Amino acid sequence: xxxxxxxxxxxxxxxxxxxxxxxxxxxxxxxxxxxxxxxxxxxxxxxxxxxxxxxxxxxxxxxxxxxxxxxxxxxxxxxxxxxxxxxxxxxxxxxxxxxxxxxxxxxxxxxxxxxxxxxxxxxxxxxxxxxxxxxxxxxxxxxxxxxxxxxxxxxxxxxxxxxxxxxxxxxxxxxxxxxxxxxxxxxxx
Amino acid sequence: xxxxxxxxxxxxxxxxxxxxxxxxxxxxxxxxxxxxxxxxxxxxxxxxxxxxxxxxxxxxxxxxxxxxxxxxxxxxxxxxxxxxxxxxxxxxxxxxxxxxxxxxxxxxxxxxxxxxxxxxxxxxxxxxxxxxxxxxxxxxxxxxxxxxxxxxxxxxxxxxxxxxxxxxxxxxxxxxxxxxxxxxxxxxxxxxxxxxxxxxxxxxxxxxxxxxxxxxxxxxxxxxxxxxxxxxxxxxxxxxxxxxxxxxxxxxxxxxxxxxxxxxxx
Numbered sequence: 186x187x188x189x190x191x192x193x194x195x196x197x198x199x200x201x202x203x204x205x206x207x208x209x210x211x212x213x214x215x216x217x218x219x220x221x222x223x224x225x226x227x228x229x230x231x232x233x234x235x236x237x238x239x240x241x242x243x244x245x246x247x248x249x250x251x252x253x254x255x256x257x258x259x260x261x262x263x264x265x266x267x268x269x270x271x272x273x274x275x276x277x278x279x280x281x282x283x284x285x286x287x288x289x290x291x292x293x294x295x296x297x298x299x300x301x302x303x304x305x306x307x308x309x310x311x312x313x314x315x316x317x318x319x320x321x322x323x324x325x326x327x328x329x330x331x332x333x334x335x336x337x338x339x340x341x342x343x344x345x346x347x348x349x350x351x352x353x354x355x356x357x358x359x360x361x362x363x364x365x366x367x368x369x370x371x372x373x374x
Numbered sequence: 375x376x377x378x379x380x381x382x383x384x385x386x387x388x389x390x391x392x393x394x395x396x397x398x399x400x401x402x403x404x405x406x407x408x409x410x411x412x413x414x415x416x417x418x419x420x421x422x423x424x425x426x427x428x429x430x431x432x433x434x435x436x437x438x439x440x441x442x443x444x445x446x447x448x449x450x451x452x453x454x455x456x457x458x459x460x461x462x463x464x465x466x467x468x469x470x471x472x473x474x475x476x477x478x479x480x481x482x483x484x485x486x487x488x489x490x491x492x493x494x495x496x497x498x499x500x501x502x503x504x505x506x507x508x509x510x511x512x513x514x515x516x517x518x519x520x521x522x523x524x525x526x527x528x529x530x531x532x533x534x535x536x537x538x539x540x541x542x543x544x545x546x547x548x549x550x551x552x553x554x555x556x557x558x559x560x561x562x563x564x565x566x567x568x569x570x571x572x573x574x575x576x577x578x579x580x581x582x583x584x585x586x587x588x589x590x591x592x593x594x595x596x597x598x599x600x601x602x603x604x605x606x607x608x609x610x611x612x613x614x615x616x617x618x619x620x621x622x623x624x625x626x627x628x629x630x631x632x633x634x635x636x637x638x639x640x
Contacts, residue, residue, distance in 0.1 A: 192489050195603050195625045196418050196595045198577040199426075201562060202549075203508040207500030207526045208564065234431035247446050247570050255446045259454030262496075262528075272451035293445035301447050303573050308428030310419040310594045312575060313438075331441050358432045368438035369447070369571045371487060371629040 197311035200243060204305075205276065208243060212264045214275035216246070216287040219266045223251060226351040227300065227317070228284035231277050233308075234359030238281025242306035244356075246273045246285050253291030253298065289319060289352075297325035297332065299343075304356060313366040317354045318344050331367075339365050384427070387552040389588060395425040396593045403596045416597045425590035427551050443631050447570045453496040453530060463529040465499075465541040473523035475504025475542035477618040480578070480606065483535040486567055487629030491535025498564040499539055501525045506547030506559075515547050540618065546585055558585035558592060565625060572627040579605045580621070 200208075217224040227246070231239040248271050249255050256271035264270075275283040290298045300317040318326060326332050332340050342364045345354040357364050403416070421433040466473055480499075484492040502508050502525060505517035509524050520542075527539050544559045560577040567573070579592065586592055586601075595601045603626075612620020 192485070192487055192626055193415075193417050193600070193603065194487060194628050195574070195576055196600050197574050198419060198562075198594075198604070199428075199591060200575050201577070201591075203502075203510040203513055204500060204562070205512075206508070206510045206524075207562070208498065234435075237431070239432065245573070247451055249446050255449045257449065257452045259452050259456050261451055261453065262457035265456075270451065271446070290446075296444065299445075301445075301570050303570075305575055306432060308426070308430075308432035310421050310423060310426065310429055310433070310591070312573060313434065314571065314573075316441075330444075331439070335439065359435055363434055363436055365436075366434050366438045367441040369441060369443050369628075369631065371631060372571070 199307060199310050200305035202241060202307045204243060205241070208274065209276050210262060210274075214273050214283070214285045215264070216269060216271065216273040216285060218269055221288065223288050224286055225289055226284055226286055227345065227354065228282065228351055229353050229355040230281040231283065231304070231306070231356045232281055232358065232360075236360065238277070238279070239306055239358065240277055240279045240281060242277040242281075242283075242304060242309075244275045244277070244283055245303040245305075246275070246287065247271060247301045247303075248287065248290040249293050249298070251288050251291045253293045255293065292322070292325060295325070297322045297329040306358070309358065314369070315356070315364055315366050316343055317352075319352065320345060320347050335365060385550045385553050385555070389552060389554055392425050392552045392555075392590060393588065396587075396590060399423070399425070400593070400596055415599065416595070417600045419594040420596060423590065423594040426594055429594075443569065443571050448631055450495065450566050450568050450570055450572070453566070454494070455530070458496065458528050458530050460529070462527055463537075463539050465523065465525060465527045465539065468524055469522040471522040473503065473520050473542050475520075475523075475545075477540070478543050479538060479540050479612050479614070479618050479620045480561065480623060481536065481538040481612055481620070482606075482623040482625060484531050484537060484565060484567075484625045484627065485535055486572065486627050490630070491531070491533070492567050492627060493531055493533050493535055495531050495566045495568070496564075497529050497531060497537045499527045499541070499561050501541065501561040502544040502547055502559075504542050504545050506545030517545070517547070543580070543619070546583075551590060556585055556588070558583040558589050563625065565627065567627040567630065569630050571631060574627060576625075577604060578623050581605055581608055
């Protein structure tokens with residue numbers, strides 16, 4: 186095998202307009218095993234700088250299980266209906282709406298629980314990372330290193346709200362209420 | 375450039391106007407580097423890249439927040455042989471007949487930023503057919519659909535980080551970013567690393583394509599060395615006698631964040 190020309194990271198590119206026949210798959214957004222009593226719907230919309238819906242975005246969710254343990258199980262692409270793998274993929278609809286059916290992640294090592302999220306879209310030249318924090322963990326969130334380092338108006342973009350038993354969270358790519366997106370050490374741009 | 379239209383179907387500007395915008399951004403990048411700047415080579419596309427009209431309302435305007443990865447971010451989802459069948463790596467055998475076009479093999483390795491192979495992870499590809507047409511309702515390009523080609527493949531990387539797909543070389547196709555806009559031929563790649571923070575989607579291009587300089591999506595990677603990393607190499611050792619041409623393309627994800635706990639001899 187030849188070695189790559191260098192170890193600089195390969196550039197990202199937009200997911201483009203026509204991923205809709207390639208990446209979605211049956212049950213991609215349903216992480217919770219069928220019939221599990223603690224199933225919760227996480228839903229919301231993806232919006233652009235005009236507040237208009239983004240109908241061609243793809244979200245990927247990655248989370249710990251309800252006990253706060255990261256899951257390392259295969260079976261996310263061909264789901265057996267019983268295994269919780271912690272990973273799922275949802276396409277937005279024409280109204281920009283998305284939803285996941287999943288289980289609430291528990292606190293990992295006693296921290297504030299969150300969903301890790303990646304967003305891809307036509308018009309978005311590289312993927313974005315963010316987190317969705319769960320309501321009801323005020324003390325843990327006050328101590329959370331990420332949330333506590335954000336001004337109040339920015340912090341709330343990462344908090345899901347409870348509505349009719351669902352978790353609701355909107356993603357704004359641009360604008361005054363723009364979602365906080367994350368970059369990690371060792372990422373170069 | 376005065377308020378370019380954000381309507382993806384507007385096709386308002388001419389290629390010459392878009393070329394001028396691309397050139398202006400490139401010259402400004404080069405000028406900053408020559409004048410000392412911070413000397414850093416940009417390795418990723420600009421999110422705010424006005425020549426790609428669809429990016430105007432879809433790029434974040436605030437700097438990304440630096441976060442230390444925690445919890446699940448330090449791990450990646452797990453895929454295995456129950457998820458992916460080995461035949462999914464051959465896009466030419468998914469239907470009853472042979473697809474039309476140049477049969478080719480694309481092979482390479484997926485490595486992390488420290489040069490370690492990314493083993494057992496999912497690689498997904500999708501692409502247009504030889505005529506530049508996708509199997510997609512919204513693709514109304516007047517080129518034939520190939521009943522024997524869907525253009526979707528998956529595989530898991532091997533122990534050495536290697537992947538291999540057999541497919542058909544895609545054609546260039548028009549799009550509505552501006553008047554007479556054509557995308558260079560490309561294959562979309564979706565990749566996972568060993569950390570969630572390494573997740574990426576990109577596009578692989580073919581050497582010598584005359585459309586490179588005209589394409590705002592490729593040119594959104596402003597540094598020429600970084601752009602070059604998306605261009606595969608023709609490799610005659612991958613080409614096989616009377617069967618297929620061969621291309622090699624290696625992919626480097628960002629570095630892993632976890633301190634490796636495994637012994638070096640594993």
